[in-house]
Amino acid sequence: MYKEIGMDLGTSSVLVFIKNKGIVLREPSVVAIDRLSNKVLAVGTEAQKMLGRTPGNIVAIRPLRDGVISDYEMTEKMIKYFLKKVLGFSLFKPRVMICVPSGITEVEERAVIDAAIQSGAKKAYLVEEPVAAAIGAGIDINRANGSMVIDVGGGTTDIAVISLGGVVVSESIKIAGDKFDEAIIKFCRRKHNVLIGERSAEKIKMEIGCLFPMEEKMSVDVKGRCMLTGFPKIVTITSDEILEALEECASSILEAVHAVLERTPPELAGDIVANGIIMTGGGSLIHGFDKLIQFKTGIKTVVADDAISCVAKGTGECLSMLANIPDGTLNLARNREMQY
Template identity: 65%
Template sequence: MAKDIGIDLGTASVLVFVKGKGIVLNEPSVVALDKNTGKLLKVGADAQAMLGRTPGNIIAIRPLREGVISDYDMTERMLKEFIHKVAGFSFFKPRVIICVPSGITEVEERAVIDAGIQAGARKVYLIEEPVAAAIGAGIDIAKPDGHMVVDIGGGTADIAVISLSGVVESASIKIAGDQLNEAVVKYMRRTYNLLVGERTAEEMKKQIGCVFPKDEEETMDVKGRCLLTGLPKVVTVSSTEMMDAFEEPVERIMEAIHSVLERTPPELVADISTNGIVMTGGGSLVSGFDKLVTARTGIHTVVAEDAISCVALGTGKSLDSLGAMQDGTMNLSRRKQMN
């Protein structure tokens, strides 16, 4: 029999969980193809290495933008490659659970389901990201107890209050890791007249990025192209400057967290202040994010243990409940299924 598969279809990376094996694949969601022939050249890490470095006939693209499919054909081909990589050749098609942002529209849901079916799945089920993140972070979501999860991925930040296996209040905003990178690129251009690429911005975010004052300031030498001379130039950037660069997108995420808390029933807010807020996703690893949320909300906030893999782990754990999802007895928020 084909193994059931859980897929965290992220804007920045795709994680695949196979039942009985755990997470077997973690690759960037990037596809490289030959423009002239339409042939798929590379998928994942190999394709990411080509971003911004390709000759005219080769293009490296991200088929997902802001948490949803922006290039259907490429997403389908990428999924096919990844499913084939983990499942190999089998007469039996696998059942697949795919993770989607909580603010997704029905049209976007349909696109994800269709892409999964076309990529070789027998049946496709959808699970909302915050629910999967909560399960992956080890929260028992079945109890009548309020938990707040803030999942900051590559394309979207999903904030949700979960109780009794369902989403009570949520917000999904298209401000996350990618927008933090863009903010760094804009800051470097504005402050230093220096043009840096997306990958350099990502490195800066990981190494010296912070959203809350650090105990010790850190610096990093950044290489880029000077906009005045057109020549290569190196500047030294500090972690305090990164805080300034991140200010606008981080403020938007904080506003979304605040608005979800405002709309949450008082009993659940009381639960959240006891249980604390859990942060997941790669974006939550930016230094000081948990401290900032604690300072602004007054609620103890922690970053989940394996923040990047939480959504994939939760999707994988929910594979055990596929029978319940089929019977319709499991309230996995807006569950979808298609033959």
């Protein structure tokens, strides 16, 4: 009997769900390799510690960018490492369901499926992230009732209206957590003449990041390199400054939300007004994101419980449906699968 695994293959982190066990792994999607020998030195948490701190012959990379595979070979090695870590030694190859952005192309789909098969999966299925996120957030997507989900991940933001088990209208934009980090780095360089790294930017985002004015202003000391003198420097950044830095990214996401609402059929639009908007993904945890969307749309917006794990949990729910479809495809997923 082969095991069934759900995998949220995200740009910034990978979550693995095993049936009857829940989420068994949550690690950054980073791989560290030796350039000279092309040997993998570390994967996940250990590799993340090396970001921006490696000597010339070692490079720590993120094999996924903007929600899709940018380095096929490294992605394959990363998936293989995570599968081995959660399964150990097994005679049977697992069936794997992987979440993908709703705007993914067929070529990108093929790359994800091939990487999973080459990593040791018996079969690979794909499911759209908004669908998995909705299921993980506890929404009954099979009802004739419209639900709107905004999944803000590391590489992409997926916005979808779901009804009767499928996506009615969707939009996927490559503006999410990573772009927020880039915006903070650019702001520090422009406003304070200090160059900071990705990890520092992420730390700022998590500690004082906001997209709606805070009642109580917060600040944090940031260490970086002064671009004028070249020496290390410490500057203090406030939550109001971060609000200014993230304004452009937030506006792009709001435009995408507006575009989806414009294309939503009137009956489903009425359902969304009644049911509200659900936000999932790590990016949705930035302070005031839900308040901003509610203020701009006039629709009640809430962040799902355990928003980071919603997509992975949703794949787990889909796996229970797979058990009854041994040789078919899952209606909720894009109807694509490969096997040897």
